[in-house]
Amino acid sequence: MKLRGADYIVRILEKLEAGHLFAYPGGAILPIYDALANTSLKCVLVRHEQAAAFAAQGYARTQAHKPGFCLATSGPGATNLVTGIADAYGDSVPMVAITGQVPSHLIGSDAFQETDITGICMPFTKKTWILKDLSKAEEIFREAYELSINGRPGPVLIDVPKDIQEQEFEVADDWEENFIKPFHHRFYNAHPEAIDKAVQLLSQAERPLIIAGHGILLSDAVEDFRRFVHKEHIPTISTIHGIGILPTDDPLYFSWLGMHGMKYANEAVQKADVIVAMGIRFDDRITGRLKDFAPNANIIHVDIDDSEGSKNVPTKVFLHSDIKTMLMEFPTTLTRSSHFRRQVWVDELKELRNHYPLKRRNHETFGTATACDILNKSIKGNVVVATDVGQHQMWAGQYLRKLGPFEFLTSGGLGSMGFGLPAAMGAQAAQPNKTVWCITGDGSFQMNLQEMITLVQERWNVKILLLDNNYLGMVRQWQEQFFDRNYSGVDMLNPDYGMLCESYGIKWAKAENAEDLKVAIREAELHDGPFLIHARVIKEDNVFPMVPPGASLSETLYYPE
Amino acid sequence: MKTQNSWRIRCNHTPEVIDRILMPIRKRGMSIDKMSYERDGEFGICHLHLEIEESDADRIYKNLMRITDILEVEKDV
Numbered sequence: 344m345k346l347r348g349a350d351y352i353v354r355i356l357e358k359l360e361a362g363h364l365f366a367y368p369g370g371a372i373l374p375i376y377d378a379l380a381n382t383s384l385k386c387v388l389v390r391h392e393q394a395a396a397f398a399a400q401g402y403a404r405t406q407a408h409k410p411g412f413c414l415a416t417s418g419p420g421a422t423n424l425v426t427g428i429a430d431a432y433g434d435s436v437p438m439v440a441i442t443g444q445v446p447s448h449l450i451g452s453d454a455f456q457e458t459d460i461t462g463i464c465m466p467f468t469k470k471t472w473i474l475k476d477l478s479k480a481e482e483i484f485r486e487a488y489e490l491s492i493n494g495r496p497g498p499v500l501i502d503v504p505k506d507i508q509e510q511e512f513e514v515a516d517d518w519e520e521n522f523i524k525p526f527h528h529r530f531y532n533a534h535p536e537a538i539d540k541a542v543q544l545l546s547q548a549e550r551p552l553i554i555a556g557h558g559i560l561l562s563d564a565v566e567d568f569r570r571f572v573h574k575e576h577i578p579t580i581s582t583i584h585g586i587g588i589l590p591t592d593d594p595l596y597f598s599w600l601g602m603h604g605m606k607y608a609n610e611a612v613q614k615a616d617v618i619v620a621m622g623i624r625f626d627d628r629i630t631g632r633l634k635d636f637a638p639n640a641n642i643i644h645v646d647i648d649d650s651e652g653s654k655n656v657p658t659k660v661f662l663h664s665d666i667k668t669m670l671m672e673f674p675t676t677l678t679r680s681s682h683f684r685r686q687v688w689v690d691e692l693k694e695l696r697n698h699y700p701l702k703r704r705n706h707e708t709f710g711t712a713t714a715c716d717i718l719n720k721s722i723k724g725n726v727v728v729a730t731d732v733g734q735h736q737m738w739a740g741q742y743l744r745k746l747g748p749f750e751f752l753t754s755g756g757l758g759s760m761g762f763g764l765p766a767a768m769g770a771q772a773a774q775p776n777k778t779v780w781c782i783t784g785d786g787s788f789q790m791n792l793q794e795m796i797t798l799v800q801e802r803w804n805v806k807i808l809l810l811d812n813n814y815l816g817m818v819r820q821w822q823e824q825f826f827d828r829n830y831s832g833v834d835m836l837n838p839d840y841g842m843l844c845e846s847y848g849i850k851w852a853k854a855e856n857a858e859d860l861k862v863a864i865r866e867a868e869l870h871d872g873p874f875l876i877h878a879r880v881i882k883e884d885n886v887f888p889m890v891p892p893g894a895s896l897s898e899t900l901y902y903p904e
Numbered sequence: 905m906k907t908q909n910s911w912r913i914r915c916n917h918t919p920e921v922i923d924r925i926l927m928p929i930r931k932r933g934m935s936i937d938k939m940s941y942e943r944d945g946e947f948g949i950c951h952l953h954l955e956i957e958e959s960d961a962d963r964i965y966k967n968l969m970r971i972t973d974i975l976e977v978e979k980d981v
Binding site: 461462473495648650654 | 920927
């Protein structure tokens with residue numbers, strides 16, 4: 344039978360169970376949009392293509408092994424996806440981006456709305472394709488899907504010239520019955536000698552420590568990991584992406600480490616003699632000064648990407664494997680005597696935690712940290728939180744202590760302001776039965792606030808906690824600490840957020856103190872619709888603990904008096 | 905200290921693979937001295953010759969190993 348290219352592509356997306364397509368139309372993608380009018384896919388019209396890419400990420404980040412899909416036209420539409428695609432690459436989030444392109448015969452002629460998007464995205468995609476021949480369409484889309492979810496997940500991009508979309512193509516009558524959707528498959532390539540070495544190191548360890556990262560979520564290995572931690576009785580810390588892998592009150596969990604992680608977590612790294620790093624990449628935000636990172640530890644690194652082995656930090660043993668498979672294969676090392684030693688170490692970490700606790704907030708001073716603390720107390724589970732980037736992001740990570748796996752979505756590797764609201768949208772689309780909060784600052788929020796109308800149009804009940812201090816807070820903090828309080832370019836005049844909400848048709852409430860906020864949160868939770876809380880917080884406040892740039896984890900600054 | 909590096913890269917033959925091979929070198933502002941590429945059916949063989957610091961060589965090697973269509977990198981051939 345004959346199919347138009349656009350219809351064929353849309354049908355392929357349906358066979359791939361793309362679900363939601365976060366998209367924005369334009370000339371070069373019109374044929375596909377024409378086909379989408381009759382699709383079973385949920386095509387969401389965003390108001391900026393960057394939001395489409397972030398929303399696709401939010402969708403993917405709330406679950407394992409399923410990519411988010413975004414779609415844009417050529418030229419500026421495609422280039423507007425770039426930040427979101429780079430962000431997905433930075434955090435290893437599976438995503439399939441599809442862009443329209445000018446007709447094939449115009450490529451290279453500097454045509455209207457022509458950009459070399461496959462070239463532009465090459466550094467931060469796993470692979471890109473230009474679909475030049477519809478006979479390759481199934482193969483390419485299948486490969487794209489498979490690549491995005493397998494191995495180390497990440498974004499891919501398919502560029503489709505307009506004439507290809509318009510072309511008539513002969514397909515087999517039974518092509519749909521024979522279409523096989525790619526699936527996630529596990530990977531195990533650890534050498535037996537490496538396993539033996541790891542077992543030996545761990546068995547003899549006096550102060551073993553696990554660092555749990557995003558790879559555990561990506562591998563859908565949370566339950567296996569929790570069992571492993573308790574079977575081995577090893578204290579565990581996480582990266583910021585690992586929030587929720589263990590419950591905050593798990594007796595073996597000691598919070599997250601890094602630049603704004605807990606001082607006791609950083610100290611744990613510096614004291615450990617064996618570190619088992621699972622699904623982390625030793626990003627500079629968690630290592631501090633590399634040459635002084637974990638000075639006493641032999642490192643066992645488990646990761647699906649063997650290019651990470653000794654990339655930043657020298658590792659004693661690298662186990663090249665999917666985390667879930669490794670957890671099933673790894674022998675028990677716990678004995679009666681090692682249990683005793685590990686318990687002594689756990690008790691030492693508890694002492695450290697008592698000595699350097701998270702600062703209690705008295706709620707009299709209404710700052711961002713207090714607001715996050717108050718929100719934490721109201722959370723009853725079944726929640727997803729998406730943050731933007733900045734001080735509020737760090738405080739959210741510190742004070743939200745009831746989140747489970749896949750419930751804390753944050754732009755870590757790229758640190759993209761503007762991520763929060765669209766990511767929250769994508770999360771709501773993927774998890775319609777969960778309450779989704781977007782925690783954002785006045786700087787980040789203004790980068791994608793246009794998506795408020797998307798919330799209304801799609802009837803997504805996202806709750807927004809807007810923490811407004813009229814500053815680009817994290818930049819101001821650095822200027823205070825490292826540039827002699829020379830505040831340059833950080834003082835923000837903001838719109839009237841209440842009027843803005845009303846013009847967008849979103850219910851809102853103002854909060855100027857802790858009691859206001861508690862009332863507003865209750866109102867937000869009871870309201871059947873999107874809701875924004877405009878929290879006017881204190882202007883100047885600093886996130887601690889902090890590892891200053893260039894310092895080691897041992898030099899973590901605790902709260903100054 | 906800069907050293908001469910001569911690498912043989914085996915890859916899938918795709919439109920973008922040569923660009924991807926050069927990416928880790930270009931983004932560091934470095935240049936190659938000599939390069940050859942030859943298709944071998946569905947695969948490609950690329951020879952790179954470049955003079956760089958040893959630490960850069962390690963990093964570039966790691967970056968190359970992450971690229972999807974690169975199958976094997978033999979150093980110092």
